[in-house]
Amino acid sequence: MATVLILGTCDTKLDELLYTKTQIESHSTCTVLIMDIGRNSTSHPDINITQSDILGSKTDLSNHDRAEYISALAPHATSQTSNLVHKNRIHAILAMGGSCGTGLATTVMRDAVPVGFPKLMVSTMASGDVAPYIGETDIAMMYSVVDIAGRNRVLDRVLANAAGAIAGMARSYYSSQSDGKEKAQEQEGGKSCRIGISMFGVTTPAVMRAQQYFKERLPECEVYIFHATGSGGRAMERLIREGQIDAVLDLTTTEMADEVVGGVLGAGPERLSAATAKDIPRVISVGACDMVNFGGVETVPRRFQSGGDDDGSDGGPKRLFHEHNPTVTLMRTTGDECATIARRIGHNIRGAGGRKCTVVLPTGGVSMLDAPGQPFWDPEADKILFDMLEEQAKAAGIPVVRDSRHINDPEFAQAVAEHLVQLIQGKLNDETGVIYS
Known part of the structure; x- marks a missing residue:
């Protein structure tokens, strides 16, 4: 019973x-x-x-x-x-x-x-x-x-x-x-591979293309998409710890931006650590690290609203905001914040096996808002993010690839998905057929 x-x-x-x-x-x-x-x-x-x-x-x-x-x-x-x-x-x-x-x-x-x-x-x-x-x-x-x-x-x-x-x-x-179904799936690894992908609204096109590509290349795989809203990142970390995810395309690490800067969608300081501990195949990118999330405009802390401290004194440059909708206000990350975000990501992936983990940097932009003509386009801040994360990853023996395309470019999404497929299959080496621009 x-x-x-x-x-x-x-x-x-x-x-x-x-x-x-x-x-x-x-x-x-x-x-x-x-x-x-x-x-x-x-x-x-x-x-x-x-x-x-x-x-x-x-x-x-x-x-x-x-x-x-x-x-x-x-x-x-x-x-x-x-x-x-x-x-x-x-x-x-x-x-x-x-x-x-x-x-x-x-x-x-x-x-x-x-x-x-x-x-x-x-x-x-x-x-x-x-x-x-x-x-x-x-x-x-x-x-x-x-x-x-x-x-x-x-x-x-x-x-x-x-x-x-x-x-x-x-x-x-x-x-x-x-009836033995779940036990048999556990013994056989269930589907051929269970892949977790992190997604935000501003990285959705990339994730949808990657999901489609996984289905084409690994027809028996299961794809779990996690909305990077804090709880989504924590859920992905938990399932990785529980052994319910076999590989990760961590395309959208924006929760680190909220954790570092003080937004409302942080996933905790240990975000990215579970896959490091499990040493599972993983491709990491910096999707939506150009933004920090708050609620409605009126909820943004005063120090950011005025470019000053909470007491109203002048504490820094005026910040750039974008009203995503009436309940979500986005704030562009600065160069200094991007450096800190990169260091935190680098710290949490330190110890990952270089043969199972790769960092891929889309230098054409990291979100829908971070593109030429869009409100968060800031190549200087992005360069700081890319340079610092590359330095951190290489110091840990983790390969880094720079791709000139935008994160939502379908060909970029396909390239990172194929890269993860080859990591899963254990075929990736210096002669990889994964094409980067």
Whole structure:
């Protein structure tokens, strides 16, 4: 049978947890395990994994404040859950809670199970900003409408819906495991190759051409395109770490610009590091490193708006902006910022195998806006970016190719795609047939 793991604070929500358990089990093809992640240890015949089971000792968390209790319990609950997944004893996770319960349960969901494993969080926090809970994963969140603080008709209906949803997800996941399809794909590497590509609106033509070329050259490949919005880059890094991506065309590294300058779409300081650690075939470029992202015009920090500091004093040159749409404002990166972006990329790719990694620089422009006649065309700033990244990469033993075409030139896109194909096939050498302009 498919088995659902329920994570819950049994000291405060046991009645709701038990009701949800009965609702799941009413779907006759599912069983339930309850794991107690409460601050105070609770005993009940239907609690399958107690707090003491999780901690492996009689540690008393009742005197800890909420932050301390979460920090103490989360790693152990994560380890327990991960073991259950690896032993194929559970096939979905459901949790319910307020802010603390949501924070603890989603930490376990993010860290214990891979992308694709069913996970559903019923939460009082689900109608607000859920980014801190979901991160780059596929956690589904359902708003509880009323607080999870005693059963009533509204909450019972929400929990019954959640039970039906997680039971369906668990059965689907269990079926995919038991019929051997996913296991066979894992053993055989699934498709011939799983390729990740980073994309932004201003590099879309290049990515679409590269995707098409991969399908032509490697008909059995799967292509995963990640929107470089911060969460997209983090998701790609996660899937690489999990071994779910075999090769990367990291065409659009714009998230590094936001990370360095202070835009809203940074993907964290470790962007590009996962593929370095895994040493998988990879082609890297600098798509959209000419821009930093903010929200509407009114959200741009004052120091950038005025060319001065936040206090209004003169702090630098006036910045160049482009209103992409009413909710997205783009700011052109300066030469100094481009140098820092290149150094950060260089640092994170250091250690990559030179036979599996290449940097390709489109000197004709790095985005739709960075082309002759377009608002962000700045050959001097681009040259600083190219020169610094070339210096960093070569110092690390990573080959660098300069291509005079624009990043969105179809022939450029085809050339970098073919370069990655040859890296994947292990055929690339100094006599490569990849044609650069």
